[in-house]
Amino acid sequence: MDKKTFREFGYRFVDWVAEYLEGLEKYPVVPQVEPGEIKDKLPDGPPEKGEPMEMLFKDFNEIILPGITHWQHPGWFAYFPANNSPPSVLAELLTAGIGAQCMIWQTSPAAAELEEVVMEWLRKMLGLPEGMQGCIQDTASTSTLVALLTARERATGFESNKNGLKIPLTVYASEEAHSSIEKDVKIAGYGRENLRHIPTDENFAMIPSALEEAIEKDKNKGILPACVVATIGTTSSTAIDPLEPIGQICARHGVWLHVDAAFAGTAAILPEKRYILNGSQYMDSFVFNPHKWMLTNFDCSAYFVKDPSALIRTFEIHPEYLKTGVDAKVKNFRDWGIQLGRRFRALKLWFVIRSYGVEGLREFVRRQINMAQTFKGWVEQEENFELMAPVTFSLVCFRYNDGRDEEELNQFNEALLNEVNRTGQVFLTHTTLRGKYTLRMAIGSRTTQERHVKEAWELAVNTARGLMEQG
Numbered sequence: 001m002d003k004k005t006f007r008e009f010g011y012r013f014v015d016w017v018a019e020y021l022e023g024l025e026k027y028p029v030v031p032q033v034e035p036g037e038i039k040d041k042l043p044d045g046p047p048e049k050g051e052p053m054e055m056l057f058k059d060f061n062e063i064i065l066p067g068i069t070h071w072q073h074p075g076w077f078a079y080f081p082a083n084n085s086p087p088s089v090l091a092e093l094l095t096a097g098i099g100a101q102c103m104i105w106q107t108s109p110a111a112a113e114l115e116e117v118v119m120e121w122l123r124k125m126l127g128l129p130e131g132m133q134g135c136i137q138d139t140a141s142t143s144t145l146v147a148l149l150t151a152r153e154r155a156t157g158f159e160s161n162k163n164g165l166k167i168p169l170t171v172y173a174s175e176e177a178h179s180s181i182e183k184d185v186k187i188a189g190y191g192r193e194n195l196r197h198i199p200t201d202e203n204f205a206m207i208p209s210a211l212e213e214a215i216e217k218d219k220n221k222g223i224l225p226a227c228v229v230a231t232i233g234t235t236s237s238t239a240i241d242p243l244e245p246i247g248q249i250c251a252r253h254g255v256w257l258h259v260d261a262a263f264a265g266t267a268a269i270l271p272e273k274r275y276i277l278n279g280s281q282y283m284d285s286f287v288f289n290p291h292k293w294m295l296t297n298f299d300c301s302a303y304f305v306k307d308p309s310a311l312i313r314t315f316e317i318h319p320e321y322l323k324t325g326v327d328a329k330v331k332n333f334r335d336w337g338i339q340l341g342r343r344f345r346a347l348k349l350w351f352v353i354r355s356y357g358v359e360g361l362r363e364f365v366r367r368q369i370n371m372a373q374t375f376k377g378w379v380e381q382e383e384n385f386e387l388m389a390p391v392t393f394s395l396v397c398f399r400y401n402d403g404r405d406e407e408e409l410n411q412f413n414e415a416l417l418n419e420v421n422r423t424g425q426v427f428l429t430h431t432t433l434r435g436k437y438t439l440r441m442a443i444g445s446r447t448t449q450e451r452h453v454k455e456a457w458e459l460a461v462n463t464a465r466g467l468m469e470q471g
Contacts, residue, residue, distance in 0.1 A: 013057075021447070024447055072447060078440075081445055087356070091351035102342045111344045111346060119304070129280055134302055136302060136346060142301065143301050147227065147303075148190070148229075148258070150310050152169060154256060169225075171196070174197065175197040176205075176206075198214060215253050228258070229258050230246050232259060233267075237433060238263070245279075258286070258287075259283050259285070267393055287303045293365060296348055372394040372443050375396045385398060395441065399438050413438070420456075426456045439460070
């Protein structure tokens with residue numbers, strides 16, 4: 001492609017993105033396609049000769065776009081948000097144009113040093129303990145795996161890589177913890193049988209006394225507790241595990257405390273929500289995702305650690321071809337995680353923080369929390385609807401309940417969710433809380449306004465009434 005064609009389509013693509021973000025409401029949130037439908041429209045093999053960009057763009061619009069789920073849609077209330085923003089999109093364009101591979105300082109000094117700076121900015125914005133240092137991982141799943149590997153190495157005196165695990169090591173997380181923890185426990189070599197799920201209280205938060213009981217039980221069996229994963233904002237209900245007592249237990253027993261705040265951690269930039277980090281002085285590691293609730297394109301996971309030397313000792317490598325004359329003076333982030341090759345993720349985060357400012361980001365998060373509180377009020381006021389969990393952030397867990405038995409209620413609420421989503425106007429997902437089918441209203445898209453939340457609520461109420469009339 002020559003420079004003239006590149007410029008032409010570059011301008012057209014930027015215009016397309018601007019129009020797309022402006023006109024998202026015209027699309028159904030979830031594409032109306034069947035499995036295999038997109039694949040059937042694509043050729044079985046690659047073209048022998050290059051095709052013109054005009055044809056590629058046409059196929060993008062006619063084949064690919066109809067099969068895209070629109071995560072930035074104002075009616076997106078599913079799972080959690082995966083936000084973007086104009087400053088972040090533009091930064092990604094520059095990152096793609098530069099095409100840097102940022103594995104060590106020498107391969108891109110600006111990328112390494114900017115990452116140091118923005119991670120310190122984030123530490124201050126959230127009020128994390130002085131001295132914690134961070135780097136950018138791809139996802140919270142990877143960050144938790146990094147924490148589990150570091151905890152494993154510390155528990156074994158950094159000998160497990162040499163001699164293997166001589167005694168079983170255990171990991172502890174609440175029964176509401178994210179599914180990635182179980183996967184990471186398997187990958188890290190602990191074994192799924194050595195993951196202990198700790199009971200939760202009426203608010204779905206880990207019970208500290210049950211945690212300590214499980215730790216002491218394992219120690220009495222000659223099993224070595226290695227890591228506790230506490231959660232700020234569990235996936236199903238955004239429950240908050242109490243860090244202070246959990247941290248004290250970890251300190252007494254010499255157990256690594258990792259805190260998963262993938263979605264809800266962003267809320268700590270609000271002074272009125274800073275309490276969610278009470279007990280943070282006990283954390284050994286902490287992760288939250290700016291790519292969820294801080295207007296930064298996927299992927300960007302902010303991982304902090306109290307003792308960087310333990311992290312580096314777990315992951316550092318010294319092949320001759322990567323040695324440079326400045327290694328003793330710089331941070332080589334290849335030694336801060338699993339990957340050797342690293343993207344220039346810090347640029348988009350830098351663009352976002354500078355474009356919105358801390359106050360602008362606070363306004364965005366606060367507005368969405370307020371919309372959730374408004375939705376909560378509607379649920380409380382409406383006959384035959386009920387809240388299923390505390391509303392602390394921007395997630396509301398609710399269901400229809402007219403007093404019938406639980407099995408029938410589960411079936412009715414599943415039908416309600418399916419009918420609401422079938423309209424294409426909104427997209428919600430579900431969970432189960434104590435075995436009860438629960439609808440999740442996850443407010444988080446940058447484009448969502450209160451009118452969209454109101455429309456979603458009215459749709460849920462009217463759909464429920466329609467189902468009742470059908471019998």
